[in-house]
Amino acid sequence: xxxxxxxxxxxxxxxxxxxxxxxxxxxxxxxxxxxxxxxxxxxxxxxxxxxxxxxxxxxxxxxxxxxxxxxxxxxxxxxxxxxxxxxxxxxxxxxxxxxxxxxxxxxxxxxxxxxxxxxxxxxxxxxxxxxxxxxxxxxxxxxxxxxxxxxxxxxxxxxxxxxxxxxxxxxxxxxxxxxxxxxxxxxxxxxxxxxxxxxxxxxxxxxxxxxxxxxxxxxxxxxxxxxxxxxxxxxxxxxxxxxxxxxxxxxxx
Numbered sequence: 328x329x330x331x332x333x334x335x336x337x338x339x340x341x342x343x344x345x346x347x348x349x350x351x352x353x354x355x356x357x358x359x360x361x362x363x364x365x366x367x368x369x370x371x372x373x374x375x376x377x378x379x380x381x382x383x384x385x386x387x388x389x390x391x392x393x394x395x396x397x398x399x400x401x402x403x404x405x406x407x408x409x410x411x412x413x414x415x416x417x418x419x420x421x422x423x424x425x426x427x428x429x430x431x432x433x434x435x436x437x438x439x440x441x442x443x444x445x446x447x448x449x450x451x452x453x454x455x456x457x458x459x460x461x462x463x464x465x466x467x468x469x470x471x472x473x474x475x476x477x478x479x480x481x482x483x484x485x486x487x488x489x490x491x492x493x494x495x496x497x498x499x500x501x502x503x504x505x506x507x508x509x510x511x512x513x514x515x516x517x518x519x520x521x522x523x524x525x526x527x528x529x530x531x532x533x534x535x536x537x538x539x540x541x542x543x544x545x546x547x548x549x550x551x552x553x554x555x556x557x558x559x560x561x562x563x564x565x566x567x568x569x570x571x572x573x574x575x576x577x578x579x580x
Contacts, residue, residue, distance in 0.1 A: 328441055331355040331382075332449070332503045332518035334485030335389070338367020338418075338545070339507030339556065341536035342515040343376060346506050346529045350382070353519060358382050359437060361485045362389020362451035365430075366414045367507055368543035368551060371421050378429065388433040389451040389486065390458045395419055396431055410547060417546055438479070443522060445480035452486040460572040463491035463502075471496040483518065487569055489562070490516055490526050508555040510565035533557055 331350045336343050350358065364374055364386075377384060388396075394404040394415045404412040422430075435457065437449045451457040453473045461470055474482065474495045481499045488505035501524055504516030513533050519525040537552045545551065554560065560568065
């Protein structure tokens, strides 16, 4: 069984289109969508495209979806920044009623048993949180408790937009990276699970994508294009930023 894993699309429709075109050529049996589909320039179109994929597709929610549902329930968003909360307010006005209902049905995690791997747990950030930040550099001792007691041989996560493959307390934890906002380079990152786990990277015409995305009235569209599509932060700068977020989210687990 071959599985495509796509995380953190963030409303970047051109990136998703490029990745799905590549996925269709790999003859996968299913697609796992790991959250943060929305919170970006084209959330409605991005979600609609995923809803119409012919390949069996399974969704879990990320922090972007959690904040949306919290807002729709009449509660104050608790995003990582005021900008994130502003994106939540805007996104809630873009999605259709049916799309909001669709998102409300997504689970926090998804399990899949594959030959050669055993049970795989898909989560957005950690098994019990969709917002806690950790990276390839986070000391293992800080993470053992977050992954302890998992009845799985492998955990696939995302959230921090940087791919890695590491061991935490004897458990293999792999980050799928980001389709719509990868850090360290342009293009789109995702995973292919086959006999081995393959880090995949899909290039697409970012100039053409920028012309399409700029038409959105997303409140931060110019910054999104400049700093996430055309010139993403370097790996060093991204890790510095994530290290600060790590401290902020440490108490949210």
